Amino acid sequence: MALSRLRLPSAEDCLQEFDADKDGLLSLGELGDCLNTVLRRSGCEGSKRLSGEILEEYSLRADGAAVGLGALGRLLEAATDRASIARSARSRSPVRVGENADAGFFNAEAKEASLQKEAIGWAAPSCLDTIPIASEDEIPTIDWATCHEDPEGFVARLRDACKKVGFFFLANHGIEQDVLDAGTRLIEEFGSLSYEVKQKYTMDQGRFPSGTGYLPLHSRKLPRRPKGNVVEAFIVKREHGPRNIRLEDMPWPCELGIAWRRAVEQYAAAMEELACKLLPFLSAALGEADSYLNPAFRSPLWRLRLSRYPACSGYEDGQYGIAPHVDTSFFTLLHRSEIESSLVVWAFCSERWVRVPTKPGALVVNAGEILRQVSNDTFQSARHYVLNASDHPRSSLAFFFNATADFKMPVAVGAGGGPAKYPPSAYLDSQGVVQGE
């Protein structure tokens, strides 16, 4: 997005000027003053409203904690970005997502705001009792072994699953059960660390790349919702693309030693290999040549989320293990370790919430928002959530696979669905903003 950015003061200068009690942190009041003043000085109209919005969003994401230098830097960036977007939007006719394929403008903030509002109306039950187990038609099983002997049939099944629900099982995917079991152990080992240790690696404290590290139980981030998610998670990511985010930069807990880190890397490498193998088939499912997606995936970005859901005898209304959301990825490869079917998905084809059956060994694959967009809305990026209403904790590892983060992916013409509903857009300009990248 070619926006002329507003001049950004340094976070150090802001901390000096607005840290009234000189404790090296900005309280929410001080932060509000700081953002408002910076925006006003930059000539931003409506600086008070904008700083109020940013502050509200920040308190929702970070549970109202005081702000240190790293977080302040990112908030200032967010403030000036938004002011630039507002300025740029004023200087041309406003464009909403899906309305004008030529505009090259994706309003990610507006998208996230509407998603949050919309999610409240999704009427997702917080109790499993009334939710049926999905039929084979709703969550089909696709056998990876058939992709060589019957590639056309494989592609047809892939396309059908993506159109009907956007979720399917991938069986015989070639990843050894040992690797999957090791994945489950990794999150259990992380979970068994004391809170004092885990909180050293808390996400978005300015010490590690954004969106990586520890998300404590009841965090209201990822997805950002008013009630905390009853899950704890640890997230790492790697980007060979423009920002060159390396595995070395991740908040590896030294308490678990190098073997733990290497095992996480090994798990992610196995998933990445499989994800890359799926690309030619997805290209074909989109109605394009097998090599269609290759240029977009030269330097992929992935995120790996290891989640641990505590046993829970019941959830309050509107509370979930992970709240209803859609994935921001191109697609996601999910491994679950659970006793009861706890993953709930909105089945577009039957218009009902269904529980994804447990299927040891098979991976769950689901299309994310970017793939939906690239398919011109012919594929579903299904809403889903987790309720672990069980006597046992539940673990999952979600591998979110994305194209090169700044690669502007166009809608695949072969996908159908009429004229392109979206401009070419890059992850960093669209879902990356939603994801807080």
Ligand SMILES: O=C(O)CCC(=O)C(=O)O
């Ligand atoms: O734990 C699961 O089964 C799903 C997790 C999920 O949807 C996510 O992390 O985006």
Ligand SMILES: [Fe+2]
């Ligand atoms: Fe998800």
